[in-house]
Amino acid sequence: MSYVIEINNIEKSYGKVKAVDGISLQVKRGEVLGIIGANGAGKSTTLEIMMGLRKPDTGTVTVLGMDITNSSDQIKQRIGIQLQQTALYDRIKVKEALELFSSYYEKKRDVNEIIETLGLRPYLNKFVKNLSGGWQQRTSLALALINDPDIIFLDEPTTGLDPQARLELWGCINRYRAEGKTIILSTHYMDEAQKHCDRIAIIKKGKLISCDVPKSLIHSLGNDNATLEDVYLQYAVGN
Amino acid sequence: MQSILTHTKMEMKLFFRETLALLFTFIVPAVSFVVFAIMFQGSSYDGGLDYFQAYIPSMIAIIIFTTAFFSMGLQIVIDREKGVYKRLKGTPLNQRAIFTATIIKGFFAIYIGAIEILLIAKFGFSTNLTSHAFQFFLALTFCSVTFFSIGFIVSSLAKRMNTALGIAMIAMYPMMFLSGATIPLEAFPEILQNVSYIVPLTYVVNVLRDGWNGTLFTADALVDIGILTGVLIVSAIIGMKYFKWTD
Numbered sequence: 157m158s159y160v161i162e163i164n165n166i167e168k169s170y171g172k173v174k175a176v177d178g179i180s181l182q183v184k185r186g187e188v189l190g191i192i193g194a195n196g197a198g199k200s201t202t203l204e205i206m207m208g209l210r211k212p213d214t215g216t217v218t219v220l221g222m223d224i225t226n227s228s229d230q231i232k233q234r235i236g237i238q239l240q241q242t243a244l245y246d247r248i249k250v251k252e253a254l255e256l257f258s259s260y261y262e263k264k265r266d267v268n269e270i271i272e273t274l275g276l277r278p279y280l281n282k283f284v285k286n287l288s289g290g291w292q293q294r295t296s297l298a299l300a301l302i303n304d305p306d307i308i309f310l311d312e313p314t315t316g317l318d319p320q321a322r323l324e325l326w327g328c329i330n331r332y333r334a335e336g337k338t339i340i341l342s343t344h345y346m347d348e349a350q351k352h353c354d355r356i357a358i359i360k361k362g363k364l365i366s367c368d369v370p371k372s373l374i375h376s377l378g379n380d381n382a383t384l385e386d387v388y389l390q391y392a393v394g395n
Numbered sequence: 396m397q398s399i400l401t402h403t404k405m406e407m408k409l410f411f412r413e414t415l416a417l418l419f420t421f422i423v424p425a426v427s428f429v430v431f432a433i434m435f436q437g438s439s440y441d442g443g444l445d446y447f448q449a450y451i452p453s454m455i456a457i458i459i460f461t462t463a464f465f466s467m468g469l470q471i472v473i474d475r476e477k478g479v480y481k482r483l484k485g486t487p488l489n490q491r492a493i494f495t496a497t498i499i500k501g502f503f504a505i506y507i508g509a510i511e512i513l514l515i516a517k518f519g520f521s522t523n524l525t526s527h528a529f530q531f532f533l534a535l536t537f538c539s540v541t542f543f544s545i546g547f548i549v550s551s552l553a554k555r556m557n558t559a560l561g562i563a564m565i566a567m568y569p570m571m572f573l574s575g576a577t578i579p580l581e582a583f584p585e586i587l588q589n590v591s592y593i594v595p596l597t598y599v600v601n602v603l604r605d606g607w608n609g610t611l612f613t614a615d616a617l618v619d620i621g622i623l624t625g626v627l628i629v630s631a632i633i634g635m636k637y638f639k640w641t642d
Contacts, residue, residue: 207485208485209481209484209485209641229487229489232485232486232487233487235485237482237485239478239482239485241477241478243477243478243479243481243482244477244479244482245405245409245474245477245479246409246473246477247409247412247413248405248409252405252408255401256401256402256405259397259398259400259402260398260486260488261400261486261487262487275482357396362545365522388436
């Protein structure tokens with residue numbers, strides 16, 4: 157089995173709060189892995205450790221066969237990230253953000269192709285902060301794709317979007333999934349996780365409770381009518 | 396290298412889109428300079444300086460302060476709060492490059508602001524500019540670096556934009572009025588003149604005046620330069636200990 161990410165027994169604390177408590181996980185090449193859990197469960201911290209944005213207190217993380225602490229620069233050339241916030245300068249235009257981020261990478265995907273695929277052309281000369289949430293997220297996704305990454309990290313990509321914008325964003329994400337990109341995302345929308353993710357990791361209080369295909373997780377409840385929402389309530393919220 | 400250049404160019408482009416930065420860097424000092432020149436250009440100041448010898452350095456000192464506190468200290472907090480640096484951390488651009496771009500932006504703003512004041516003095520009031528350009532440039536660069544380090548303290552102490560703005564606004568009044576940059580210190584009662592000794596911009600005003608008037612390399616300038624060097628060292632130590640690009 158070809159794993160693009162292997163995390164082994166990682167822990168991360170903020171003061172006295174243990175955000176991640178001994179998580180081990182492998183991500184297969186080309187899969188869409190969803191991470192679910194309540195607010196404060198440790199989803200974002202786990203994702204950010206995989207992205208190289210935070211260092212774990214203990215444990216190891218290997219991304220694309222490289223240790224994240226020793227080969228951070230090489231890894232960053234090959235991953236794309238989208239954070240919960242759009243996280244861009246206040247007065248930057250869409251076109252400028254694309255040019256700026258493109259300059260950071262050695263390998264570049266055709267920017268015009270990304271613009272067309274994500275429908276950003278009418279918005280190129282607009283300030284990112286003046287766009288609606290959906291278009292800001294598309295801009296963020298475009299920046300995550302600018303280096304034609306092997307792995308795309310999406311931290312709650314559809315949070316705060318209306319149903320139409322969510323649907324459209326998933327259309328975009330699925331186009332890149334079809335190219336064989338590995339996608340790792342966190343979400344609070346169980347319908348999205350069930351529909352789009354190959355496997356789902358459930359995190360509760362910093363621990364990995366389960367990681368399996370949606371069908372198996374649902375089957376584990378022993379109820380034929382159960383949904384992933386029931387799985388969430390059982391594993392991520394229940395005591 | 397290409398990424399550092401592009402990032403620096405973008406930082407400068409974004410600087411020119413910040414209304415507050417433009418107001419404090421280019422408009423307030425220039426307008427103050429013109430208004431004071433109209434009112435006081437026949438007066439003489441501390442040490443027998445004429446208005447232009449005293450106030451060209453003073454207005455440029457204000458530009459150094461506003462750039463360091465607003466365009467750097469405050470702006471870093473705003474960008475950090477928005478998650479910009481966290482997002483950049485996920486790219487191959489390293490933090491040294493971001494720091495370099497921020498410093499270049501600061502120098503760029505100060506030099507442009509200084510040139511603006513010089514052009515107003517030269518063409519608006521037909522005054523002779525300094526014949527000690529090198530000393531003035533040296534003083535300007537040294538004072539800028541010192542205040543950049545204070546700007547980084549602001550962004551080290553303030554986690555939120557409102558806090559940084561509060562610090563900058565509170566610092567603005569003593570810096571503007573108790574440093575000799577706008578109102579001559581001799582006009583104040585003794586107690587306020589004594590307060591000026593703890594206002595770092597006082598020493599910037601003095602060192603810039605020394606540079607402008609060709610006395611930078613004399614014993615008279617040593618105390619001011621020494622104090623600013625101390626401020627620079629202490630600020631750099633505090634900044635290195637507490638400054639963070641991301642939360």
